[in-house]
Amino acid sequence: MSTIDVNNLLAQMRQLSAQVRPAETVLKAAPAPKADFGALLRQSIATVSESQQQAGAMAASFERGDPGADLGRTMVAIQKADLSLRAMTEVRNKLVDAYKDIMNMPV
Numbered sequence: 713m714s715t716i717d718v719n720n721l722l723a724q725m726r727q728l729s730a731q732v733r734p735a736e737t738v739l740k741a742a743p744a745p746k747a748d749f750g751a752l753l754r755q756s757i758a759t760v761s762e763s764q765q766q767a768g769a770m771a772a773s774f775e776r777g778d779p780g781a782d783l784g785r786t787m788v789a790i791q792k793a794d795l796s797l798r799a800m801t802e803v804r805n806k807l808v809d810a811y812k813d814i815m816n817m818p819v
Contacts (some may be wrong), residue, residue, distance in 0.1 A: 757800065764796075767786075
């Protein structure tokens with residue numbers, strides 16, 4: 713690599729670094745909102761449900777042969793919905809296990 717390429721590369725890196733720094737200061741300066749576990753859980757379940765419905769709608773659209781239906785996008789949406797459902801199921805299983813552990817603790 714010549715010195716011109718290195719200098720150009722360093723200039724690009726400095727520019728990208730300068731662009732990232734203001735975002736970091738904004739993230740650090742903003743106070744974190746207090747998280748409500750129940751609300752977070754409801755939001756997660758709603759998101760999974762929405763992805764399931766969207767994947768189902770895309771699959772039905774593809775099955776009908778709609779002109780805008782794309783097999784690749786449909787399959788990706790179905791896989792994302794499946795993955796999010798499996799992740800939610802695993803979280804539920806961990807919560808149930810934690811609840812059982814707490815209930816079996818001696819007082």
